[in-house]
Amino acid sequence: MKRSVYILLSLLAILSLTLSACGQIQGLIPGGSVTVSIVYGSEKKEWLEPLVAQFNEARNKTADGKVIVVESTPMGSIESVRGILEGRLQPTVWSPASSVYIPVANAEWRKLHGSDLVTGNPNDLVLSPVVIAMWKPMAQALGWPEKAIGWADIAELATSEQGWSAYGHPEWGDFKFGHTHPAYSNSGIVSIIAEAYAATGKQRGLTEADLNDPKVREFMAAVEKSIIHYGTSTGFFAERMFERGPSYLSAAVLYENLIVAQETKRLSGQSSQIPVVAIYPKEGTFWTNNPYVVVNAPWVTEEQREAAGIFEAFLLDRPQQLKALEYGFRPADPSIPLTAPLDAEHGIDITQPKTILEIPNAAVIDKIQALWRETKKPVDLVVVMDISGSMRGDKITTARASLLEFVKKLDDRDRLQIILFSSNITTLTPLTPLGPKRQQVLDSVSGIFETGDTRLYDATLAAYQDLAANGDPNHIRAIVVLSDGADTASTQTLEEVMAQINASAGEGGNAIKIFTIAFGSDADESVLKQIAEPTGGKQYKSSPENIQKIYDEIATFF
Amino acid sequence: MYTPRINWILLILFGMAAIGVFVAALLIPSFRAVAYAPLREILLPPPAPVIVTVLYSTEKQAWLEEVVPAFEQSGANVNGHPVKIQVEKMGSWEVTNAVLDGTRKPVLISPASMLQIAALQDTSTIQFGRSLVNPADTASCRAVLRTPLVLVAWKERADVLWGQQPGASLWPNIHDALVNPKGWAAFNQPDWGYIKFGHTDPLKSNSGYMTILLMTYGYYGKTSGLTAADILNNSDYQKWFLEIEASIGQFEHSTGPLMQKMIAYGPSTYDFVAVYESTAIEQAANAVGRYGELRVYYPPATLWSDHPFCILEAEWVTPDQRKAAALFLDYLTSKPVQEVALLKYGYRPIDSSIPLEQPGSPFERYAANGFRADLSFLPEVQVPPGSALNTLRDFWARNVSR
The missing domain is CATH 3.40.50.410 (von Willebrand factor, type A domain)
Known part of the structure; x- marks a missing residue:
């Protein structure tokens, strides 16, 4: 009698241990995972990559209990959408530097699939205006900060035979300008759109007919003449400018956050360059808004869509938005105040820009790109x-x-x-x-x-x-x-x-x-x-x- | 000698009473509360809740998320069945569309304004031969919170465009400024570029719809009597209207995000936008320390977003659900809940005994930003018949929607 009680108790103990162990094991057996691949503009790499690692480490799950794995690849914004349109890249999420190229991407996707690639209004992750980065003494020679400087001033400087001599600085030599390649990078495409606007004197409503005016071609050719070379990504361009200094490049089209990052380095002694400042073109500029686009493509499953939404919510959550500030971005969350390092000490002015240029339609952007091919250096x-x-x-x-x-x-x-x-x-x-x-x-x-x-x-x-x-x-x-x-x-x-x-x-x-x-x-x-x-x-x-x-x-x- | 017997009798009586209560509680859930609690939880299944499904417009989300759990915990019940509220948010027009196309069968709906209720009354009568809502019956369909449509602008720019307060010809002036190819240069401010106005997508968001309705009234210089013919048969009006809409780069899908973008991007992207006063209050603190002073301006005549809650006159709504929904409606219009809406979310309570200018009220806190508690000076435009409302929507969908 007594023995059978022992046996019974032992059996129960074994059974309960086995059951609880199963519970443990179940946590270890992969209950399946869902992968969210994201191709993003490289200028937000410093902010995004640690967040991807943090998110993956936390093993976030979908409603069905699948672990979400985010795989991220930095890439020029135009280059990445070309890859998507040609089917070479099949990401779940596309996060280009800005919305500028979305009309073109949609127009081309419609031809292939009968619907838009980007549907709805995607959320912005972080913001940063497109600016002309210039060495501070050079900007001062142009009258900055009292005088507002625009794309037209840059063009004039670029086309002048005298270069910096016209501004009392023959020792600086030629005006050396740079922007990235418009077929690969967002800042390249916005640079040539801004050139086209400056050539016509317009700030919105740019038409294909406007671009037929020979003076637009002349203007673009003149600006492009001062380009030292193009390049694949804005982040890379900034790196070269800040490494090589004013004899290499006088100014380049970059994003505000890259200037904040460089000035943070300089102020902490990690860079020995002279200060650099952001010039907000007076005719208007564009924002990089880093939209988070879950692409409307046949390869994205419902499950990936859900998982992508969870990752998006994480990026928009306050702690992650606060981190963006450290990298010089303006957070998309308006409840976060624009405090240091977003200040004059870091070469920028948060009350700027005063105005923007309207994003032209797809046909106009195509035509500007064709015009650039003909006028590029x-x-x-x-x-x-x-x-x-x-x-x-x-x-x-x-x-x-x-x-x-x-x-x-x-x-x-x-x-x-x-x-x-x-x-x-x-x-x-x-x-x-x-x-x-x-x-x-x-x-x-x-x-x-x-x-x-x-x-x-x-x-x-x-x-x-x-x-x-x-x-x-x-x-x-x-x-x-x-x-x-x-x-x-x-x-x-x-x-x-x-x-x-x-x-x-x-x-x-x-x-x-x-x-x-x-x-x-x-x-x-x-x-x-x-x-x-x-x-x-x-x-x-x-x-x-x-x-x-x-x-x-x-x-x-x- | 007799005491034990009395005790036995008492015990039996008590036992019978207790069993009686349990039996009664099984049959009528109201008795459940009286039953002995430890045994009740073991023996009696909890009474099935009465579920009230609510489709509501997005901008009320924060307030509802706060008050719904409080209502459920207040012990509200119908014949002992606790009331459970299940909410789902969407754009105001999406609420009415979901009910009309049958994709949702809620008990209560709450779009942002009576405009949708009027349109739903019209369309459902045409479609089903009877109206799905009855705004004449205030017990089942009534406004719960009020907030007017306002313009929010960067003060520096509003000063140049319309000064202290916009005058009677605000909309014609806005039209002329927006279409002027010189943009701000026509106002001696060339560095501000072209003039940028924003409102939401009228097919998705109520505030966008209210804006185009106010614009249309503004064109005609009247505050009542707008008809479908005014929209369909006047090409001058159509040209004027479409010119304004062509100047708008992007239509946000709802009011909150539009206001957030106004603040995040600043005057470079929006000089002024049309949003609810409550949305502007919600974001007022965020605007500080960015792009200069942000101010609210009241248009010469406005429309009120009055957040009606209406029980549907539909066969899928049971009598118990009607009762439960009515309880919820009463709760929402009760004083403490209305006060929360004012103090925390910037809505104007429907309960007129709650003063707007009280300590902690946003109307006190943000008075310097142009918010005014007393809007008795502000005329309200008449809500036109459903046919005119639907015509304007169709006109926009055909000619502007992108």
Whole structure:
């Protein structure tokens, strides 16, 4: 009797332990998860990435108990929507820098799917006005802050032969201006829309007919003439400006938050640059409002929509909105006061902007983009390609294929020279306009094969000397060097070559820029970095798998 | 000797009474409260609640979220069945549309104003041969909170545009300013760009609808007697109206977000917007320290958002639900609940015994921003017949909606 009670009790204890353990295990067994992928404008990366990590760590769940996993990718706002429209990117959420491009995105999506890509009124995540970032002494030379400065003033400065001499500062040289590439980045597209407005003297109601006026084309060409180069993202552009200083760029179209971030660095001693300030164009500007768009696309499930909504609510919640302030954004939540670092000490004025420019319709934006293609600053480009024996196999095949794609991206007005190096240095095509010779160049590139040694330094110097002699200083001048190994056969040393390049380098931002691609694991990255960085160019690490992407990114500079 | 017997008798009597109460409570839930509590919870199933479903317009959300739980906890019941309120929020016009197309079958509806009730009366009579609401019966359909439509503007800009207070020809003046290609330069303020006005989407939000109705009355310079013909047959009016609407970049879907954008973006994006006075009060503190002083301006004649709560005259509403809904209506119009609406949310109570200018009242706190407790000077435009209301909506949907 007694024994059976014990047995019964033991059984009960085991049963209850098993049951409670099941409860524990159940928490560990993934009850399924739902992934929310978000492609967003890179300028909010510093704010967003830690929040994504925090959100994922908290293992938030949908109503059905599925854990929400957010996967985020920063990308130029125009580049990302191109990817969505072409079906290459299939995110749940698209959060571009601003709503400016939504009319175009909707118009194109309608053609494909019969409905808008962006439906309803998406919520803004954080705000920041588009501004002209300028070094404070330069802004003061223009009369800032007493005098309001606009896009037209920038245009006048850009077109003046005298540059900064006209403002009593010959030592500053030319006015060097920059904005990102309009086919990739939001600030690029708003820059050229603002140029079109400034050319017509309008602030709203811009029509296709307005753009037919020859003076619009002249005006845009004049402003674009002062551009040192384009670029893929606004964040990257800001980084270069603040790293390289006023001899590289006098002013660039950026977002207010990037200026606050730079001034925060400067004031805390992390940057030794002179102060930079935000100029709010007097004719009006645009806001970056960072809309949170759950795309109206067939690949978004109801469950993802729900999960995306939960992540959105998290981003709009007060603690996350307060964080935005730290990164120089104006929170979308109006109950958060605009306090430090949003102040004059950090180069900005929160009572600005005074007015905005109206977002034109899709057809007008398309036409402005076409006009820009015709008026943009042409590039004089020398491609220097390693065809030494070690390029055999996959390497030479992918290098050839990606160079072909790269050449296709250049405009007819661009001038292209191609130099091949191995034991010898040969010019495949001289520096002449691409238009008339495009097919011939494509055919020649297709016939490239590998042989011999690596005369990297000699070839680089040859390219530089050719471009310095034959390039047009009014064009963007650049060299792209691809190499897969260390120099084995040059007659000159790296130091000798760099000394000659530095001695003849022009003025800061307008100097010839060298972009180097370290192709494959045997490439000498450190040498290629030493070649690229002093010129204002950039060194890339690449492999046959991603060489196309690297060429694509370099193309955004032009 | 006799005592135990008496005790037994008493015990039996008490026991019978207790059982009686339990039996009664099983049959009639009102008795449940009398039953012995520990046993009651074990033996008696809780009486089924009477559920009152409410479709209401979004701007009342914060107030309702505060008062609904308080009402449920107040012990309100119908024959012992507790009353449970289930709310769902949507745009005012979406409320009436959901009822008309049958996607929702609520007991109570509460759009932002009597305009929707008038339109619903008209449309449901046409559609079903009888009205789904009866605004003539104040026991089942009455206004609960009041707030007028106002203009909110950055003072610096309003000073230039209309001075201290807009005059009688406010709407014609607004039209002329908006369509002037010179924009603010015509007022010697070239740095302010073009003139920017905002109101919400009239197909979704009541305040947007009220605005286009006031504009239309403003065009005709009258405050009553608007007809469908005024909208359909006058091309001068149509041109004038569409010019104003063409100057508006984006129509927000509801009033709260429009006001929030006014404050977040400042005068660069909106010089002035049309919103409810209560919405303006809700955001008044947030505007401080941003883009200068924000002020409220009363148009020469206005419309009131009066937040009617109406029990539907529909076959799906049971007599118990009607009673429960009536209890909820009485609660909403009770003094403490009305005071909360005033002090915390800036609504004008329907209970006229509650003074607007009392300590803690937003009308005292924000008096310097132009809020006025006494609006006896302010004429109200007449709510036109349902046919005119629906015509204006259709006209906007055909010509402006984007």
